[in-house]
Amino acid sequence: MARETAYTCSECGLQSAQWHGKCPGCEAWNTLIEERVAGVGSARASARRSAGRGAGPGGSGARSRRPTLAARPLREVGATPLERMATGIGELDRVLGGGLVPGSLVLLGGSPGIGKSTLTNMALGHLAESGRRTLYVSGEESAEQVRLRAERLGPGALRVPILAETDLDTVLDAIAAEAPAACVIDSVQTLHSGELSGAPGSVGQVREVAGQIMQLAKSRGTAVILVGHVTKEGALAGPRVLEHLVDCVLQFEGERERPYRELRALKNRFGSTNEAGLFEMRQGGLVEVLDASARFVAEATRAPGSVVLAAMEGSRPLLVEVQALVAPSELEQPRRVVSGLDRNRLALVLAILGRHGRIGTGGSDVFVNVVGGVRVDEPGCDLAVALAVASASRGVPLLRTPRACFGELGLTGELRWVGHPERRLAEAAKHGCGEVIAPVDSGGGACEAATLADALALALPAGSRALAEAAA
Ligand SMILES: Nc1ncnc2c1ncn2[C@@H]1O[C@H](COP(=O)(O)OP(=O)(O)OP(=O)(O)O)[C@@H](O)[C@H]1O
Numbered sequence: 043m044a045r046e047t048a049y050t051c052s053e054c055g056l057q058s059a060q061w062h063g064k065c066p067g068c069e070a071w072n073t074l075i076e077e078r079v080a081g082v083g084s085a086r087a088s089a090r091r092s093a094g095r096g097a098g099p100g101g102s103g104a105r106s107r108r109p110t111l112a113a114r115p116l117r118e119v120g121a122t123p124l125e126r127m128a129t130g131i132g133e134l135d136r137v138l139g140g141g142l143v144p145g146s147l148v149l150l151g152g153s154p155g156i157g158k159s160t161l162t163n164m165a166l167g168h169l170a171e172s173g174r175r176t177l178y179v180s181g182e183e184s185a186e187q188v189r190l191r192a193e194r195l196g197p198g199a200l201r202v203p204i205l206a207e208t209d210l211d212t213v214l215d216a217i218a219a220e221a222p223a224a225c226v227i228d229s230v231q232t233l234h235s236g237e238l239s240g241a242p243g244s245v246g247q248v249r250e251v252a253g254q255i256m257q258l259a260k261s262r263g264t265a266v267i268l269v270g271h272v273t274k275e276g277a278l279a280g281p282r283v284l285e286h287l288v289d290c291v292l293q294f295e296g297e298r299e300r301p302y303r304e305l306r307a308l309k310n311r312f313g314s315t316n317e318a319g320l321f322e323m324r325q326g327g328l329v330e331v332l333d334a335s336a337r338f339v340a341e342a343t344r345a346p347g348s349v350v351l352a353a354m355e356g357s358r359p360l361l362v363e364v365q366a367l368v369a370p371s372e373l374e375q376p377r378r379v380v381s382g383l384d385r386n387r388l389a390l391v392l393a394i395l396g397r398h399g400r401i402g403t404g405g406s407d408v409f410v411n412v413v414g415g416v417r418v419d420e421p422g423c424d425l426a427v428a429l430a431v432a433s434a435s436r437g438v439p440l441l442r443t444p445r446a447c448f449g450e451l452g453l454t455g456e457l458r459w460v461g462h463p464e465r466r467l468a469e470a471a472k473h474g475c476g477e478v479i480a481p482v483d484s485g486g487g488a489c490e491a492a493t494l495a496d497a498l499a500l501a502l503p504a505g506s507r508a509l510a511e512a513a514a
């Protein structure tokens with residue numbers, strides 16, 4: 043069948059039968075995206091679609107033969123409770139909101155070599171062992187390469203059927219024939235639809251591939267995990283519309299040099315986006331880290347610039363070490379380097395520290411790192427960053443360590459209440475950090491501070507504070 047495509051401008055929506063480098067409508071460059079014209083598709087695809095849905099009157103019939111559908115109140119809509127499939131990986135199930143939902147589409151992103159294929163291989167392996175039908179589609183690696191990895195991961199992973207293929211129609215046919223309960227597409231950027239002329243991974247291709255897989259997965263009740271690449275900046279590669287299309291967006295992150303990997307939900311139609319799971323990459327695959335707080339507290343150096351933060355990872359408290367280094371800068375514009383934190387958050391904390399804590403860092407390079415490759419994305423980390431920088435800048439360790447802290451800093455120098463203080467305090471107590479500097483109203487056992495200045499007075503030796511004030 044002849045290829046029937048059109049080009050649509052992603053900026054102004056203009057449609058054109060041919061590609062232009064510069065949109066004739068809004069004159070933006072490289073915004074025309076190839077799309078299949080609605081209603082036109084390969085014979086195989088339409089046959090698969092009608093088989094999937096059943097050849098009912100609502101299928102591909104003419105508009106005049108379509109029955110009129112009436113809208114119904116929601117209470118009259120029959121809703122069966124969600125039946126989730128446990129993947130056998132507790133941390134993954136928790137981040138998904140309790141397991142994979144049949145018919146759902148999950149997008150798993152992460153930088154190269156972080157362990158996306160390992161995680162999905164393991165999940166399918168567990169599902170296969172529990173008697174479910176599975177399918178692993180690899181567009182990146184040959185079947186032999188995937189087998190070599192599966193050997194590391196154990197006997198379950200070796201039971202998973204593999205299809206090393208990049209042609210979308212062949213993959214859709216395989217999903218239709220195998221009827222898996224769970225399927226992994228590794229990766230969505232490598233599949234290619236013959237209906238479009240764009241290269242694999244182009245915006246039009248990725249959109250077409252994900253759309254067709256979604257149609258089939260929803261009609262068959264297959265849970266699909268689409269593995270996706272991330273850009274150099276760390277965002278998911280491919281069109282943003284992909285994130286809207288899927289039910290769940292998971293991000294797998296961590297430092298390559300460290301074995302810890304963190305899995306987060308950025309979007310979840312079936313659960314909270316607050317949850318995070320922690321793994322360690324080992325010879326036998328990814329191992330869930332259940333005693334992360336104990337490990338991070340034991341590893342904390344407690345040297346000048348080291349502070350233990352009682353953070354929340356979703357509904358779970360986690361103690362992590364925040365380290366700071368403050369050194370005189372030789373640059374006109376001193377460096378601000380962060381790892382595991384938001385860079386803008388550091389800028390804000392430094393400004394508050396200078397203004398309300400009288401600890402200036404204007405002429406110094408400041409480096410802040412959350413140890414272990416963990417990312418802390420919550421306002422409760424402000425106080426730990428401020429104390430770590432203050433302690434590093436004065437060259438003195440925190441008073442009465444081991445101790446921990448948490449709290450958000452306001453622009454007027456106040457220490458603001460943050461969620462779940464009782465869980466943070468309990469976690470700190472459990473791991474031997476008896477004293478916790480925390481905002482007012484955090485509950486029993488906390489060393490409460492109303493302002494940044496109060497917290498600095500509690501944390502740093504009096505002499506060093508005077509020095510800091512003199513230096514400011
Ligand atoms: N024998 C081993 N022992 C421990 N870790 C290993 C071993 N072999 C591989 N790894 C780890 O597994 C990682 C590769 O995992 P995986 O192939 O799942 O990543 P990926 O995210 O799918 O990568 P890509 O983006 O290339 O597809 C390596 O970076 C390495 O850290």
Ligand SMILES: [Mg+2]
Nearest residue numbers: 158159182228
């Ligand atoms: Mg991979």
